[in-house]
Amino acid sequence: IILLIGDGMGLSQVSASLYFGEKESNFEKFSVIGLCKTSSSSDLITDSAAAATAIASGIKTYNGAIGVTSDSLSIKTIVEQISPSGISTGLISTSSITHATPASFYAHVTSRSLQEDIAAQLVTSEIDFFAGGGIKFFNERKDKQNLMIPLKEQGFEVSTTKLPITISDKKQAILLSKKGMPTMEEGRGDFLPNATKLALEFLSKNEEGFFLMVEGSQIDWGGHDKNGNYLITELIDFDKAIGVALDFAQQNEETLVIVTADHETGGFTL
Numbered sequence: 001i002i003l004l005i006g007d008g009m010g011l012s013q014v015s016a017s018l019y020f021g022e023k024e025s026n027f028e029k030f031s032v033i034g035l036c037k038t039s040s041s042s043d044l045i046t047d048s049a050a051a052a053t054a055i056a057s058g059i060k061t062y063n064g065a066i067g068v069t070s071d072s073l074s075i076k077t078i079v080e081q082i083s084p085s086g087i088s089t090g091l092i093s094t095s096s097i098t099h100a101t102p103a104s105f106y107a108h109v110t111s112r113s114l115q116e117d118i119a120a121q122l123v124t125s126e127i128d129f130f131a132g133g134g135i136k137f138f139n140e141r142k143d144k145q146n147l148m149i150p151l152k153e154q155g156f157e158v159s160t161t162k163l164p165i166t167i168s169d170k171k172q173a174i175l176l177s178k179k180g181m182p183t184m185e186e187g188r189g190d191f192l193p194n195a196t197k198l199a200l201e202f203l204s205k206n207e208e209g210f211f212l213m214v215e216g217s218q219i220d221w222g223g224h225d226k227n228g229n230y231l232i233t234e235l236i237d238f239d240k241a242i243g244v245a246l247d248f249a250q251q252n253e254e255t256l257v258i259v260t261a262d263h264e265t266g267g268f269t270l
Contacts, residue, residue: 002200002245002257003213005055006238007048007101008220010264017235019270026242027259038262041070048220049112051262052104066100066118067108074108078211083126088210090199091127094192094234095180095217096134098122101262105213116141123150129202129212131195133177135160140178163194167202183218184233192216193240200248209254214241223266231268 006013018025040050042062050063056077061070069075079089093102098115106125107118119137122130138147151158156173163174174195182188196214203210216238222231242259249255 008265048100090129093132097132131174
């Protein structure tokens with residue numbers, strides 16, 4: 001299963017990727033289209049935490065909640081449900097790997113702001129491959145702990161300077177920026193599609209199967225900034241990652257590819 005989440009990506013944003021991309025949009029390659037409802041239990045307008053918890057665990061919860069119910073009780077994520085069966089799992093994000101969307105697939109905290117707690121839970125989680133930003137929540141912590149050490153003790157190969165071209169069979173921890181990754185306008189390049197390709201090469205070695213979540217995080221940030229060029233460049237980058245997933249699925253023939261969003265941001269229209 002490859003689940004791609006365009007954070008803040010409404011239907012107008014999807015349309016923009018069709019109109020502004022130089023190549024045919026990968027959004028148009030899907031034979032089945034639907035809508036999902038990710039509204040929170042507390043607010044008319046949901047946030048990424050409640051929405052991602054809805055996607056990862058199948059329940060409605062309050063805005064800001066990560067992997068907990070409306071009563072702040074932990075609820076199993078899809079990662080925790082499938083890992084005991086020997087299925088490999090991975091997460092990729094262009095924000096911090098401790099940000100609301102990726103965090104909802106492995107952590108259980110009452111507030112998305114508790115990113116140091118979320119980082120500590122990632123170290124001992126069932127995740128086998130992760131790539132994104134957020135290194136400061138591992139090695140510049142208020143409690144002075146350096147979580148890079150327990151990461152390695154948990155069997156992770158850690159990369160902090162660039163996305164590796166080839167990797168070993170060890171679990172992979174790829175943290176390439178202090179908080180969020182650079183924007184496409186700042187020169188992030190092909191991190192998202194290349195990380196997706198690397199994750200698929202790694203995870204598909206497991207004959208039991210795998211689950212991979214890929215987040216185009218900064219579509220949301222472009223919406224919050226009311227910045228059309230920021231939003232569109234992030235969308236086109238996300239579209240490239242979709243293409244990588246679809247190419248893999250076409251060759252593998254046993255893969256489900258789902259593309260969805262958690263909410264829409266910015267009131268973007270064309």
